[in-house]
Amino acid sequence: GQNIDQPTEMTATEGAIVQINCTYQTSGFNGLFWYQQHAGEAPTFLSYNVLDGLEEKGRFSSFLSRSKGYSYLLLKELQMKDSASYLCAVRDSGGSYIPTFGRGTSLIVHP
Amino acid sequence: DAGVTQSPTHLIKTRGQQVTLRCSPKSGHDTVSWYQQALGQGPQFIFQYYEEEERQRGNFPDRFSGHQFPNYSSELNVNALLLGDSALYLCASSLGAGESTDTQYFGPGTRLTVL
Numbered sequence: 035g036q037n038i039d040q041p042t043e044m045t046a047t048e049g050a051i052v053q054i055n056c057t058y059q060t061s062g063f064n065g066l067f068w069y070q071q072h073a074g075e076a077p078t079f080l081s082y083n084v085l086d087g088l089e090e091k092g093r094f095s096s097f098l099s100r101s102k103g104y105s106y107l108l109l110k111e112l113q114m115k116d117s118a119s120y121l122c123a124v125r126d127s128g129g130s131y132i133p134t135f136g137r138g139t140s141l142i143v144h145p
Numbered sequence: 146d147a148g149v150t151q152s153p154t155h156l157i158k159t160r161g162q163q164v165t166l167r168c169s170p171k172s173g174h175d176t177v178s179w180y181q182q183a184l185g186q187g188p189q190f191i192f193q194y195y196e197e198e199e200r201q202r203g204n205f206p207d208r209f210s211g212h213q214f215p216n217y218s219s220e221l222n223v224n225a226l227l228l229g230d231s232a233l234y235l236c237a238s239s240l241g242a243g244e245s246t247d248t249q250y251f252g253p254g255t256r257l258t259v260l
Contacts, residue, residue, distance in 0.1 A: 038187075067248070069251075074233075074256075075253065075254075076149075076235060076251035076252055076253045076254050077188065077235070077251045078251070079248055079249070079250060082248060121187055121188075123187075132178065132190050132193060132201055132203075133249070134190070135180075135187030135188045135189070136187050137185070137186055137187045138185075138186075138187050
């Protein structure tokens with residue numbers, strides 16, 4: 035089985051930087067995803083990490099440390115539209131290739 | 146390039162009824178997965194279809210069943226609805242028979258309310 039933990043809620047100011055952490059425990063590891071989900075909408079893919087290190091994509095970056103079972107999503111130059119739930123999902127190496135999702139972190143960006 | 150589409154958008158049913166939800170995958174994708182997302186929770190995997198067969202199944206009862214058609218579209222059927230089945234049902238499509246690099250793309254979801 036898998037255990038994925040992320041903070042329930044975070045708040046930040048427009049223009050600032052925020053880091054959303056995700057820790058996981060799996061019997062094996064085969065990739066970690068971050069998705070953004072606005073209220074009442076479908077999750078949209080943000081990033082995929084399978085090797086250790088930082089992946090940068092515009093204002094968003096994602097980091098992975100497999101030895102620590104740890105990832106974070108870094109959002110820079112926050113905008114009001116970044117207010118959403120951010121889902122961490124982990125895929126194990128058991129052959130299923132189905133990611134298990136955490137409960138999500140609700141990010142509130144205020145002026 | 147058409148993304149993942151789902152129908153209907155919203156649905157209201159009563160306990161004991163049956164429901165069918167539909168999904169068309171993103172153009173070029175051949176694999177469809179279904180998820181249930183309760184309010185304030187992450188999506189929970191129901192099952193995945195590839196080549197018109199159920200490849201994998203999550204921890205859901207047999208009341209949940211599905212089908213994939215030759216054009217890769219899919220249906221999710223839920224029988225004997227319970228109040229606890231009220232949720233957002235998400236369809237996700239991907240390409241391939243489970244290669245490690247495939248990424249899932251989600252549809253807008255169907256909001257099911259059971260009264």
